[in-house]
Amino acid sequence: MKDMTEGYTTADGRRIGPVLMEMKNITLRFGGVKAITDISFDIREGEIRAIIGPNGAGKSSMLNVISGFYVPQEGEVWFKGYRRGPMRPYQVARLGISRTFQNIALFDGMSVLDNIMTGRLTLMKSGLLNQALWWGRAEREETEHREKVEKIIDFLEIQAIRKTPVGRLPYGLKKRVELARALAAEPKLLLLDEPMAGMNVEEKEDMSRFILDVNDEFGTTIVLIEHDMGVVMDLSDRVVVMDYGKKIGDGTPDEVRSNPDVINAYLGVAHD
Amino acid sequence: MFYREAGDFKTSYADDSQTFPIRFDRLRYYAVVAVAFGVIPFVINDYWANAVFVPFLIYAIAAIGLNILTGYCGQVSLGTGGFMAVGAYACYKLMTAFPEVSILIHVLLAGGITAMVGVLFGLPSLRIKGFYLAVATLAAQFFLVWLFNKVPWFYNYSASGQISAPERTILGHPVTGAATTASAKYLFCLVILFALAWLARNLTRGTVGRKWMAIRDMDIAAEIIGVNPLTTKLSAFAISSFYIGVAGALFFAVYLGAAEVGEAFGIQKSFLILFMIIIGGLGSIFGSFAGAAFMVLMPVLLKNILVGQFGWATDLAAHVELMIVGALIVIFLIAEPHGMAQLWRLAKEKLRLWPFPH
């Protein structure tokens, strides 16, 4: 076993750091429905951590717990070595956690560019008056941030639709814009909820490439929920498997793949 | 083919976030401004000023204000009339208490006071959403009107509760009171509108505007990506109320000259301004102008046509006018739910493609 406290280096030479976030004994209920039951796992710096499980297992709920939208009835969330107290989601975002959503949550009334710019809101500082007069800091800031955003736009290859209102985009491009918005915040931890749903193989390949590049270039830690086992197994370093709100497996893709519980509950047949 | 935007030739991002990125648009804008400042003041008469231009300018301010709240931040408000009343009464109290201070300052202060009141009534928006909020803002509407009607301090204990604007001057020209000339009224309102529209434009194209729009389009997602709903919504309420307060102050002091709160700032006003922004286009400054122009001009026009041209009896004309206004609103909404601003955009899109469709 590798040294798990201080991190390790993967086979392809990426550096995985110490634990960034730790979920301890999380339980989340909605009235009578137990969405998550006593789940613990950790996320290491720089790794791609996948969460898989059948529909309704509680994966998205887990992301919502991480991003502060759901408050679990029991359990603790530790981030960067500190216990995270009760926080509103926007405060969590300011810690450097950003995400995409399963049911696309873009701002339909805005252009692609503006949507991505909203990702940088937590980083922009100019005041109301400044903005109103469009002087000095406001204008400078706008230009600076615009440059950064343009880099992301280039990176995700969505230059052509920069000014299109997002409402008109097809599903797959929306997902890409959502990723761009999340990236624009320059997060430490990026949460992706089914980023490849509704894409064909080629588009999935593109998306995989983006995810890997983000992880590589910026060292961003990524939590990924995905139903395409090919993608999960190829991309992730470690996988948590949930079923009916419980954790039924946790480990490297290979370990998970051969876990009989997982095969039984989720995979159906052994995937290669 | 004069409408050209072949490709994106901007070389800097600052250029790209200009208000009018297309040259032709920019020219047209300069032309409009030139006419508004350089021609109209010299030809305007009492009728045009009082029946058309001054109300249009003032309503445009109010419409921009409401558009910030409703069009940009997504919080539907039916309390506009009440907030205009706050502006009007604040202005009245200031004018009578500090006669030596410039009316311009009074108007702005009145806006400031309205902003504070707006924030107060904006607090419930943190929990209440959609139509529930819209109806809840009626509480502000009715309460404020009642307050100004009931507390004699607000109307300086006058016998009937009416307030009348005393004469005040700017640079020696009266801008309120009976002696005001048409062009003074017009210019005073125009200058304020111009400045406020410019500020609104700046606010809406930058960070603040994006926060508002994010809240409008999907408040939960906005909060998760780091928008603080409290400050964002309240800032929208504050700024919107500021505009509406200024509009209320001008409405009373410059336009009407005397006002009775229930009549001048009743719920009808709230609806009227809401109409303006919806017909004009939610989330568009240009739309606020277009909507205000439409709602001010149309009844005047209809009346002049029906009564003046066709010689109908006034009551018949008034009823037909109501029907036509109602029908036009519906027709407009059916033709283009996103308002005149969108119609304009689509027209431009078509023009740009012209003469090759698609």
Place this chain on the structure above:
Amino acid sequence: MPDQLLYATEAALNGLMAGVLYSLVALGFVLIFKASGIFNYAQGVLALFAALTLVGFQNGQVPFAHLINAVFGTDLHHFGWQLPALVAIVLTAGVMVALAIVIERYVLKHLVNQPPIILFMATIGMAYFLEGFGDIMWGADIKKLDVGLPQGLNETIDAVTFEAFGYGFFIDNLDIVASVVAALLVISLTLFSQYSKQGRALRAVADDHQAALSVGISLRFIWVLVWSIAGFVALVAGIMWGSKSGVQFSLSLIALKALPVLMLGGFTSIPGAIVGGLIIGMGEKLFEFFIGPMIGGATENWFAYVLALLFLVFRPQGLFGEKIIERV
């Protein structure tokens, strides 16, 4: 009982009754909101229009007399008949159905899938139109509406309470009738929307127009149905309010009294409209009665809203409204 308590009870009872009258208007709102997510501002004008039409039929007024006379120089006013109330009511109900069909055909149909605020504005446009139309059709003068409902002090209650407390309570007969009618309406409408196939379809339409279309729900039919029912409810409200105050433009402003009721009860709940009405009616009457004189009176307009607002802060969807789904 001490006097104050007696007065309070009387005020509260009357408040409850007034609340029922508000509820009658609110019911129309709820129906339409439930069925299509449309916040129908025209409900008040609908009530006015229904009442005008009813009076017109009853008195044999010539519709559009004013216009006809103006155009043809004739002097028409009345057909010279008097219809029995029941016949007039049935005819008016027919007119309301026709109106529903027209509204669907020329307005709603073209606004499928639009954001709620657009639909709301369209109903305001319709309100303007109907107002002008009603005036042209029947004239803007004040009219007396009498379909034979009892009005005024209820002797029995007065006598009984006088026996018991030494102070006779004032309860208006009209209010009693209104309460009975409202109860019947609420029960039947609740049954309809809870237990019929159409009821389920209504709620589906409110949630998602497109999806409703995709499963084969005919928006057309649903809307005509609901607007007809709402028109009928408006007729009932129009009769009650018209008997009270005569029929003329101001009748349409009762919509404003229904809004806080709606807000408090929840936009989507039929029983909510009644409960909301009762609470609002009682609250505002008691407030006006006891606190009003201290702060200058005429508090009813805003108090109802403030009361509703307070409730909303604790339950943003109103007492019985459907929870607003917040998920990502």
Place this chain on the structure above:
Amino acid sequence: MLDAAKTESLLEVNNIEVIYNHVILVLKGVSLSVPKGGITALLGGNGAGKTTTLKAISNLLHSERGEVTKGSIIYRGERVQDMSPADLVKKGVIQVMEGRHCFGHLTVEDNLLTGAYTRTDREVAKDLEMVYHYFPRLKERRKSQAGYTSGGEQQMVAIGRALMSRPETILLDEPSMGLAPQLVEQIFEIVRAVNEKEGVTFLLAEQNTNVALRYAHYGYILENGRVVMDGPAADLRENPDVKEFYLGMSDKGRKSFRDVRSYRRRKRWLA
């Protein structure tokens, strides 16, 4: 296996053009023919126009400010373009919309029952049991509001709802989206079962080309608003371009998503 050439075609789409908002031309002449009792797949990348095609058929375009400006849509020999979606459902064509579109405030069960809105027979309860049999997860959640169920559960509701109307033809828009792998197989098994047992015709838009081509009889590939290729599913599966770009197979079998990092441009059939 069905032979497309021999069976009569139930639905004919002839050279349709679709314009949104009067300016955005999305479909530029799409023709399809859906054979009776077959499963036809509509494939293509993001924004190719699959959803638009399906909506054009089921007449749901109107509510999105889109319209069919050219061409015709014939169902059982009858022009259906000007019919209301409700009438079309009565004729037996129902669409499962992309992105689930459940009635959020209704319970799962009520959602399913709305599917039976157009039916007048007495076997609704039986079909409800059938849907619950297909999707046991829904039975567990039958009393909860659909708005609060998970993404996959909503997808099941949407499909189940369509089945409840006992349609003759189902237009399925991305049924596999967001479903767990074994459920994807299961859904396609259901599609096949319903198709074979009850003779229901399917037209399905799918991104998951792999599965879609395994279950479909015939396929169309759409790109940029045009049909660029069509043929029996088996043939398409063997086509090298389809293999590479839609199935993610290279000569050496499936390649890892980790390895596709280098920049690479998709081959276009149309420039």
Place this chain on the structure above:
Amino acid sequence: VPNLSYRTGPYAPGGIPYADGFNDYFTLLNERDGGIGGEKVVNPECETAYNTEKGVECYEATKGSGALVYNPLSTGITYQLIPKVSADGIPLYTPGYGRTSAANGKIFEWVFNYPANYWDGASVAIKYLLDQNGGDLSGKRIALVYHNSAYGKEPIRTLQELSKKHGYELIEIPVDHPGQEQKSQWLQIRRDKPDYVLMWGWGVMNAVAIQEAANIRYPMENFIGIWWSGSENDVLPVGDGANGYKSLAMHGTGMDYPVYGDLKTYVYDTGKASGAGDQVGSVLYSRGMYAALVISEAIRKAQELAGHSAITAAELRNGFEALEITEARMAELGLPNFGQPFAASCADHGGPGHALIQQWDAAAKKWNLITGFIAPDDEVLTPLVMEDSAAFAAENAIAERCN
């Protein structure tokens, strides 16, 4: 003479008959006499819907075309027009409504509100009650039910002053626009059992109030409305319950006046009647006619003073100021015992302020006058008028005239 009327909106039922009466009288003059002094009077109508903004529009639209005088029948529009007409030099005639202190001609050069105003009305009502009670109201309780607006609030000050003088207790009960629902107000009255109820209402509020009063069995003869609460519109919808209700009146009503003969010949029978023609003889019709009559007399006077017939607005003002209408003149005009005689002066734009009391007879559907003209208590009113007009003068830096 523009007619700023309102035939739509919440107050249409009041606006329609008034506008009809106003128009018909001028039509009569034109048809019968060929106008006034040979000049035909045109009175273009402009719909305000009781709305101040439309009022402004109407004012601006008509003032350019040689408008001589305005009569907007709305207190709100009046307030707004006062500064405007003063600047433009056009008289504003507001009989029985508007700004009461405009009676002080020293300050309000361009505004005339004779023959009577709200404060006169309030005072006359109290006078009448004094009469009924043998000159003593002390210990009595009088409730004022009023429209919660500028208009409704007008009498409060006067009634307060009078209560000091006569020792009655005043209970103020406001009713918000539009006044459809007045349960709590009338329960309050039922509880407090005031000896008398006065009402300053307009529009639907009147009918509802009278209905509620009937419902709680309030003795109708103790319920007195201002002249704006005393038209057929207010009592007819209530039916029998309204029997015995009283209201003030500035003038007679009904069709028993010779002028109706001429109106019939020259106006109604020639199809020139304004509106639907079904309002003839009603209280508000009579009032509109009365206003037109006063204006026409002022025009006559002005023509006389100016020495030519095509007078200007400023000349008309002089006519208004010098106007004197005697009973003999009224009889000559076909309206004997219709209105009170009065004479204006530079300082007095308010007239004597006398008023009648009328009572509704539900069976006959008819108003009956039950008193002669009663004079107001000028001792109390004059200082109030002075005070209020002085405040206006101070606010607007107006110097007194007529000294």
